[in-house]
């Protein structure tokens with residue numbers, strides 16, 4: 001679904017590359033955490049998938065296509081297949097929950113009938129039934145992020161990219177958001193989530209790709225991790241929520 005083949009990104013020749021010849025593959029239907037310190041290259045990775053920037057070297061494939069070969073007039077089509085969620089929600093403040101989600105369908109020309117049918121379904125998926133007429137300022141942070149997720153997935157993208165989606169939320173609210181992302185993944189969407197939250201990474205038991213200074217420091221495949229599970233202690237005595245396996 002996403003393949004990086006020796007991908008390098010250099011923003012500035014005088015500094016080290018933001019991504020330094022990385023190769024990895026994320027299959028359709030996977031849930032992958034992208035972790036690493038600030039400046040390790042996570043956002044650059046996501047930007048290259050969206051073709052918001054171009055690689056300096058190597059090839060980025062998304063859904064089997066070399067993104068360098070996608071002409072600018074076809075970039076919107078590429079992005080329609082990719083939902084994006086950010087730390088700061090980015091909702092339209094003057095629109096209701098329903099209208100925020102509906103807007104994503106209107107801009108690609110969906111009919112009013114389809115919108116009226118689909119938006120309530122997706123709001124149910126993210127747990128926002130009954131909140132259709134609220135405006136963003138009448139919602140908690142966790143609810144606002146649920147709206148942002150609903151908007152990102154309403155057009156059924158094959159890929160959902162989430163850049164620190166729990167960065168502004170407390171641990172309990174974050175866990176609720178993770179359950180929503182997990183549900184979306186189980187419905188077939190490939191999810192790539194950049195995060196600094198070790199507790200969430202440990203809790204969710206998914207593949208973890210760790211970047212450091214633009215290189216892949218570790219890539220714990222889900223299958224390997226699952227086979228390790230019986231020998232991992234059930235709980236970390238220190239932090240309660242953490243199983244400690246990824247520390």
Ligand SMILES: Nc1ncnc2c1ncn2[C@@H]1O[C@H](COP(=O)(O)OP(=O)(O)OP(=O)(O)O)[C@@H](O)[C@H]1O
Pocket residue numbers: 011012017018036037038039040041042043044045
């Ligand atoms: N537009 C840009 N111009 C120049 N350098 C940039 C640009 N964007 C990122 N960089 C540099 O590239 C490197 C990787 O940055 P990136 O934003 O991908 O890291 P990150 O892991 O997402 O960090 P954070 O967790 O803080 O968001 C950093 O050294 C950063 O300073």
